[in-house]
Amino acid sequence: MLFDPRPKERREEIFDREGEIKALLNGMKNYPITLLIGIRRVGKSSLLRVALNECDAIGLYIDARKLYSISGSVSQAALVGEIRNILAGKGRVGVLRGISVERVSIAGVQLKPREATFIDLLDFLNSLGRKASKKVIIAFDEAQYLRFYGSRGGKELLAAIAYAYDSLEGLSFVFTGSEVGLLHDFLGLDDYSSPLYGRIYEEVEVKPFRRELSREFLRRGFDEVGMNVPGEEIEAAVEELDGIPGWLVEFGFHYWKKGSFEKALGMTMRKARAVIREELKELEKRSGRYLLILRAIAMGIASWSTIKEYVEAKAGPVTNARLSELLRNLEKMGWVIKKDGKYLIIDPVVEKVLREG
Ligand SMILES: Nc1ncnc2c1ncn2[C@@H]1O[C@H](COP(=O)(O)OP(=O)(O)O)[C@@H](O)[C@H]1O
Ligand SMILES: [Mg+2]
Numbered sequence: 001m002l003f004d005p006r007p008k009e010r011r012e013e014i015f016d017r018e019g020e021i022k023a024l025l026n027g028m029k030n031y032p033i034t035l036l037i038g039i040r041r042v043g044k045s046s047l048l049r050v051a052l053n054e055c056d057a058i059g060l061y062i063d064a065r066k067l068y069s070i071s072g073s074v075s076q077a078a079l080v081g082e083i084r085n086i087l088a089g090k091g092r093v094g095v096l097r098g099i100s101v102e103r104v105s106i107a108g109v110q111l112k113p114r115e116a117t118f119i120d121l122l123d124f125l126n127s128l129g130r131k132a133s134k135k136v137i138i139a140f141d142e143a144q145y146l147r148f149y150g151s152r153g154g155k156e157l158l159a160a161i162a163y164a165y166d167s168l169e170g171l172s173f174v175f176t177g178s179e180v181g182l183l184h185d186f187l188g189l190d191d192y193s194s195p196l197y198g199r200i201y202e203e204v205e206v207k208p209f210r211r212e213l214s215r216e217f218l219r220r221g222f223d224e225v226g227m228n229v230p231g232e233e234i235e236a237a238v239e240e241l242d243g244i245p246g247w248l249v250e251f252g253f254h255y256w257k258k259g260s261f262e263k264a265l266g267m268t269m270r271k272a273r274a275v276i277r278e279e280l281k282e283l284e285k286r287s288g289r290y291l292l293i294l295r296a297i298a299m300g301i302a303s304w305s306t307i308k309e310y311v312e313a314k315a316g317p318v319t320n321a322r323l324s325e326l327l328r329n330l331e332k333m334g335w336v337i338k339k340d341g342k343y344l345i346i347d348p349v350v351e352k353v354l355r356e357g
């Protein structure tokens with residue numbers, strides 16, 4: 001059902017996105033590394049789960065944000081523990097179909113019971129795949145959080161992945177990221193100093209729906225739950241929420257449950273506000289100026305120099321270099337986009353929440 005608010009796991013639950021799923025499956029099959037990028041709530045986790053369920057491989061879905069949220073960093077022990085849990089059948093996605101799973105011995109391949117390192121697990125998974133004559137896909141969702149692995153910005157993890165890339169042919173990796181620039185920086189596929197420099201990879205981008213597709217998404221969703229919703233309401237909802245599937249689903253779900261357009265839109269905005277405020281709080285921890293800059297841009301203060309005036313009026317002097325860095329970071333994190341010298345907030349719902357102060 002389209003209006004089910006959880007991440008989707010099967011193709012039938014997904015609207016459109018045939019091209020993206022195909023590209024993702026192709027990446028998984030033919031490339032050692034695939035990136036799946038797009039702004040928050042656009043549908044990356046859903047597409048990743050669908051592809052993992054469909055591909056003819058052993059797939060492991062690892063949520064890097066979850067690993068990070070346990071302690072504010074990502075330890076090898078947490079990562080190894082998570083992979084062991086998945087192997088023991090506790091993972092959410094049914095990833096190990098057709099293979100008998102026991103705690104430390106799978107398909108006759110032994111994993112060192114204790115003190116296994118991430119590299120040991122990679123070796124183990126590679127042998128496992130070989131035994132089962134299947135590829136093994138290790139998918140890290142919101143992988144930019146892996147920069148908090150270990151004490152060197154995740155370099156140890158990247159070195160392990162570089163080792164797998166070079167020596168373990170049965171493994172491939174998928175990395176998704178909402179903070180696209182941060183993900184690129186972290187992986188460093190184009191950065192000479194990164195362990196992964198120069199490795200070949202495929203990139204699949206998930207974009208918000210275009211207008212017409214957003215309308216159709218809502219129409220189809222309402223059809224599914226047997227509701228006949230007037231065109232003006234569909235139009236007004238798309239106007240407010242744009243083509244971001246996460247918000248469209250939220251709206252459709254509430255309309256279906258409450259039967260009122262105003263209530264549904266109100267509840268969607270309330271939920272959005274709560275979610276976005278949390279995200280902004282996280283951002284503020286990195287620098288208080290981020291929020292000021294975003295507020296300015298949300299109010300239509302769009303050029304570099306007017307943003308600088310605004311920030312300085314509110315919070316005192318900021319150097320040009322620092323302001324440029326902050327703006328660049330906001331672009332990398334997927335909050336803003338620069339078009340013709342003007343900065344814009346990407347998600348119109350975020351823009352609205354920011355304007356409310
Ligand atoms: N193509 C789609 N069809 C139906 N629902 C979708 C689609 N894309 C995303 N969703 C829904 O939108 C919400 C956000 O999707 P999610 O996959 O969590 O996005 P992301 O991982 O990019 O933040 C979820 O509730 C999901 O069910
Ligand atoms: Mg996600």
